[in-house]
Amino acid sequence: MTFSESEPRLLARVLGATLDGLGGRRVRVEADVAPVLPGFSLVGLAGASLRESRERIGRALHNSGFQWPEGRITVSLAPADLRKDGAAMDLSIAVAILLASGQLRRPGADRLRRTLFVAELALDGVLRPARGVVAMALDAPRLGVDSVVVARAQLAELREVGNVRVEGLEHLRDLPDLLRSLSSPPAVRPAPAGQGAADLEHGLADARAALGMIRGQERALRAVLVAAAGGHHLFLQGPPGCGKTLLARALGHLLPPLTGEAALARRRIHSCAGLLAPPPGPVAAPLRAPHHSTTAAGLLGGGLPVRPGEITLAHGGLLLLDEVAEFPARVLDRLREPLSDGVVRLVRGNERVEFPARMQLVATANPCPCGWYSSALDRCRCAPTVVDRYRARLSGPLRDRFDLWVEMDREPASHYLEAQASQQLGGWIEKARQLRASGRPFLQGDELLRACALDRSAREFVAGVADRQGCSVRALASALRVARTLADLQGRESVDLSTLAEAFSFRPVA
Structure with missing residues (x-):
């Protein structure tokens, strides 16, 4: 079979998006179908998962009632010097191919220039959720678009994203109806409202219950309330069973819920990390408690493509390092700059990423390997040199960044049987939450x-x-x-x- 070089080629342009740190970057997807020997080329610095899109898209088109075009298909992703990763561009590539081959009726060119297509395709044509779609939708106005087409399964997590039209698509075969609907002016949703009085009550019962389990430890309890009110970094040190971890986790319940821009920031971070986004409404402040075997990349972020680490996932909330002396010293020392600056700056080859890390750090530790150094209830069995080495795992500059440092000891059993002054404690909790929510x-x-x-x-x-x-x-x-x-x-x-x-x-x- 021969083709004439004079036969017209068909070209289509649509918009997709890829992640760049915690932000979305617009990608122009161009598809060209040439009447020559069959083939497929994807150009524009595509990552491994994106290069596999040919197989996913081909089967998805076939199983949705469309045809894989005959001839040479060239798909270009611009800008060419921006690395694109992930399967979120499956839908935009599929739409471009269908438009270029004439299987879809083209909407107005202006409408295509103002619509992002972001979703992964399953082999049966069903649209799957894409990582980072919340960030892409939030950045849509900055990217010059007013409409975003996503998998219907992700509509719930985009419910509170305002200033952009969001369309959900269940299956690839529904594309013709969707493109016709895009011809109408977008009904843009308003931005979410700010924090209300009812939001401050969210989680208050959990905070009271958490601190109500504490018996004795008045100084440590006061430090927790002060830390909650002012966002201060807290270190709790004491023997096993004195209540360090219980107090540290109770601090997470004291933090008021996130609303407005803070809640959207958490949704953005969770979406870019590939985690399930919080439900609509007041969002609980995050509490992240990584294991002491966590690597520096897991704590600060890393990988290719770069993903946020635990310190960014705790942004706006609490990062709990339980048994902090068990973490490698080289990992702990990398927390110093983020604690001071509130951001994590990562460089991976030619890629430079900045992640937010304005979180509150709470750490717990035993005073020595056996746990009984300076305790009045038991005798320490560690040699002085062993105690010194154990404590040296936390460097001086990192110790200096803790605002509140509390030495604890195990309370007598009789204290556990005493009733807690719940009314007074409840007043302290409410005052601490109000101060924290005031945003000093x-x-x-x-x-x-x-x-x-x-x-x-x-x-x-x-x-x-x-x-x-x-x-x-x-x-x-x-x-x-x-x-x-x-x-x-x-x-x-x-x-x-x-x-x-x-x-x-x-x-x-x-």
Whole structure:
């Protein structure tokens, strides 16, 4: 069979998207069907999973009542220098091929230029959810589009994405009807509303129940409430069975739910990580508790394509490192910059990615390998050198980043049988959650000093304590922020000497 070079070629252009960190990047998909010997070429720096799309798309078209075009099919993904990964572009490639081969009636060119097609195709033609679709939908206005076509199964997690028209497609054979509907003006949904009073009540009963299980440990319990109110990093150290992990997990229940932009940020992160997005409505603050065998890439992010790590999955919530001394020191030390900057910056070859990491760190540890160093209830069996090596796993700069450091001991059994003052505890919980939800900014420098409103005697006290304890500038600012939170919990406008003394008492002992 011969073809004439003068026969017209058919060309179609549609828009797909790929992930770039936690953001969506628009990809122009061009399909050309030439009347020459059959073949298929995919060009434009496609990753391995995307290069396999030819097989998925071919069978999906056949099983949906369409035909794989005869002739040479060339699919170009632009920009050509941007690496594209994942199966989210299956739908856009399939639509381009069907338009180029004349099997679909073309809608207006302007409508195609303003619509993203994002979904994976199953072999039977059913559309499957795509990783990162929430990020792509949220970025649609920035990408110059006003409509996004996704798998119908993902409509629920896109329910709270505003300012863009979202169309769900169940099966590839429904494409003709969908393209006809795209000709009508998009009905764009409004952006989600902000946080309401009812949202603050969400999870309050869980917080009361969690802290109601604690008996004794008044100092540690107060530190947890202060950490919850001010977003301070917390370290709990004590022997086995003293309640460290229970208190640390209770802190997660104290955090108010995420709403508005914060909730959308969590949905974006979960979608890019390939996790199930939270249901609509108030979103619980994340609590991530990775095992001590977690690698640096698992904690900070990595891989190819780069995916967010545990510290980013905890953004807006809590990162719990239980038995932190069991983590490799080289992994822990990589937390220092994200804790200070609130972001993780990764470089993988030519790929540079920045992930958000504004989270609260809470860590627990035994004081030594046997767990009984400095305990009044049992004798430590570790040699001094063993204790020193164990504690050295947490470097000085990392210790310095903890705002609250609490040494605990196991409580007598009689304390467990005593009733908790639930009414007073409930008041503390509500006050802590209200302060956290008020969103007090992270203060430093002159702003922090003005917020503390220290008088002359308070300034002299701070200078004296800081010199005696050998506090760094970071540690001094940390103590002042804790003092400001303590004053807020007590309803005071300024920070007095007693509040400063309590704040400095939470500094780690060298």
